[in-house]
Amino acid sequence: MSEHRHATARPHTTGPWVIDTRDLGRRPGSSRGFRKTVPAPAGFGLVDVISVPEGGDVELDLLLEAVMEGVLVSGTATAATEGECSRCLEALSEQVEVEITELYAYPHSTTDSTTDEDEVSRVVDDLIDLEPVVRDAIVLALPQVPLCSEDCQGLCPGCGGKRAELGPDHGHETIDPRWAALQERFGEDQDNTDNSEEN
8 A cells, every 4th residue: 555645535526536436336356447547636746846747647547346344446547747857957758657556444444443544545425536545656656856867967067058968078267266356456457567568
């Protein structure tokens, strides 16, 4: 099951992420497949780092199984992600696929009565909400520090250009700030000397 837990909320009675389990029944061993493309809500990922764009397609390929304690949901969720490289700020577009295995506990089951609210998902009015489970799985699968490549050299701190495009000889002259004022004064004196010679 997902390691990153979520508080159980009462599912909306309708919505692309909500499944009605009444046609599954509660006889242990009964099952049915669930394949659907659903839109990603806002904040589906690591905000400002990498995420599934709001409204982007999330492909669900799941199996729902009735077990003694509830409904076991297993399968995969796949989506395209967008973000930027943490070193060079290059735009990134990748695909993430996560494995889902989650038990939704029946009301008044042993699991329901012996676990805290945020420890396990629940079946509420025969409905299960897939969004929190899939969201948690995707967040855990995304890189905390996305990179365009493992050997990305990042940006030049002097000019902001991409090091990979600037070449090995690129560099900037650095002046000790203690000497900067003196060099500036010598520069002014040299300019004055040149002007005097011209006159």
